[in-house]
Structures are given as C-alpha cells and as structure tokens.
Amino acid sequence: MPIIDIINLIINSITAIATVVAIPATIVYSARQTRRTFAKDDERRSYDLYQTMFKQASRVDVWESKTVKDKDQKDGTDEHLIITNHSEGTIRQVSILVHWDLLKNSHLRPISLKNNTINYYGVPGFGYHHAWRTLPTADWVISMDPDKRFVWSLPTICPKDIFESPRFLDKGDPQGRCRLAAVAIKFTDVYGNIWERLFESEYLPKDHTADLHLLYSPDNRLTDFCQPKSIIAE
Structure with a gap:
C-alpha cells in the first residue's frame, strides 16, 4: 500500500475516533446547558409566583x-x-x-x-x-x-x-x-x-x-x- 494511502487511512481513522468521542461530549454539554436553562426558568417562575402571592398578602x-x-x-x-x-x-x-x-x-x-x-x-x-x-x-x-x-x-x-x-x-x-x-x-x-x-x-x-x-x-x-x-x- 502506498505511503500516501496509509497516511490518509490514519487521518480518516483519527477523524472517525474524534467524531465518536465528540458526539457524547456534545450531548453531555447540551444536556447540561438544557438543565441550566430549565433551572433558571424554574427560578424565574418561582420568583414570579412569590411576587404574585406577596402582592396579594400585602393587601392585608x-x-x-x-x-x-x-x-x-x-x-x-x-x-x-x-x-x-x-x-x-x-x-x-x-x-x-x-x-x-x-x-x-x-x-x-x-x-x-x-x-x-x-x-x-x-x-x-x-x-x-x-x-x-x-x-x-x-x-x-x-x-x-x-x-x-x-x-x-x-x-x-x-x-x-x-x-x-x-x-x-x-x-x-x-x-x-x-x-x-x-x-x-x-x-x-x-x-x-x-x-x-x-x-x-x-x-x-x-x-x-x-x-x-x-x-x-x-x-x-x-x-x-x-x-x-x-x-x-x-
């Protein structure tokens, strides 16, 4: 096998391995970002709920x-x-x-x-x-x-x-x-x-x-x- 083909094979293998490794990492990162977004949304909704209850209670x-x-x-x-x-x-x-x-x-x-x-x-x-x-x-x-x-x-x-x-x-x-x-x-x-x-x-x-x-x-x-x-x- 010509040397150039061997080099291309090695490069393609490394690329494939990197892609396989990167996909789970991307999934984990996306999941973390999603959880953070949901957590911030939950905090905002909880705060809005508290403000609604607070305004009602302040009328007593x-x-x-x-x-x-x-x-x-x-x-x-x-x-x-x-x-x-x-x-x-x-x-x-x-x-x-x-x-x-x-x-x-x-x-x-x-x-x-x-x-x-x-x-x-x-x-x-x-x-x-x-x-x-x-x-x-x-x-x-x-x-x-x-x-x-x-x-x-x-x-x-x-x-x-x-x-x-x-x-x-x-x-x-x-x-x-x-x-x-x-x-x-x-x-x-x-x-x-x-x-x-x-x-x-x-x-x-x-x-x-x-x-x-x-x-x-x-x-x-x-x-x-x-x-x-x-x-x-x-």
Whole structure:
C-alpha cells in the first residue's frame, strides 16, 4: 500500500475516533446547558409566583384608629384596631400582637419576647382563642374594654367614622393620645401560605425587621422564600 494511502487511512481513522468521542461530549454539554436553562426558568417562575402571592398578602393590613371620646367613655374605648383585607379572598387564623400600657390592668396575660423588656398582648388573646378563625374581604374593626373579661370585641364591619379616623401621631405627642400600637399581624391566605407583617415602631423587637414575611407555604416552589422565624406564637 502506498505511503500516501496509509497516511490518509490514519487521518480518516483519527477523524472517525474524534467524531465518536465528540458526539457524547456534545450531548453531555447540551444536556447540561438544557438543565441550566430549565433551572433558571424554574427560578424565574418561582420568583414570579412569590411576587404574585406577596402582592396579594400585602393587601392585608392593620392600623390604629382614634375616635372622639365622650366624657362618659372609659379610657381606651375610643381606640380601635382596623384590619383591612383587600386580598382576593378570606384570610384565616388571624392574630395580632400589640403593645398598650392600658392593658396592664386588664385580664389579658402579657407576652414576653426574647431580649425585650416590653410587655406585648395578643389579639384576640382570650382563653385558648389565639386567632380569629376567618376574616372575609372587607374592612374590620376591633374595639376593646379593659374592664371586661373578654377585652377585645369580635370583628365587625368598620363604620365610616372609625375607618376615616386613623391615628396620625406617634406615642410621644403632647396630647398623649397614642397608646395603642400594632406590632405585627399573622394570617393564612387563601392558598395556605402563612404570612407575618411587622410594623416599624419603637416597640418592634430590635432583632426583627419591619416587612412582610412568608413563614410557610404548602407549595414547594416557595420554600426558598420562607422565613420561619415568627414573633407571634401559634
């Protein structure tokens, strides 16, 4: 066999071997790239889902209202908690954490948090009822009477005069009107996600940040977004 044919045969053999080796390598590389693409798509879809759930949960809020006090009213009965549920459906297992010096003489048991000397109180906070079972979409008001056994009233649809009387001033205002302070609200949305919203105030524990936190989700796609550290006990 001429030498040139031998050389061509060797070259062709090497090319064939290289092709055989390159095909699996190309397949492996393509598979890795595909997995990375799918993983990024999954991350993006999970983030979009979280943002959708977050926006709905952010439409649940609680704030304080202060109405004009009649001379015959007891102290504190002119202050109210307003719960607004403007999400897409009923929220469940709703509980609130507040601070209020006036509650020191009530029947409520104070709640102590780690690394804090302030006394907090739960709403509803009577007996074994540590949460409202359901709150449909609406604006709700909770009033109180510190002399009653059940300090907090049941939630009722909020009248216009109370809803339009938010408390604007901080605790240290000269009138001394600002005593009731909502610290946090915890609830379960229509999808079974558990959220806790913390409010910026001097009573917010220093080891927590004012924000809306996802505590738990039954959807595995939202697991990475959960922060299970809650300040409102079960």
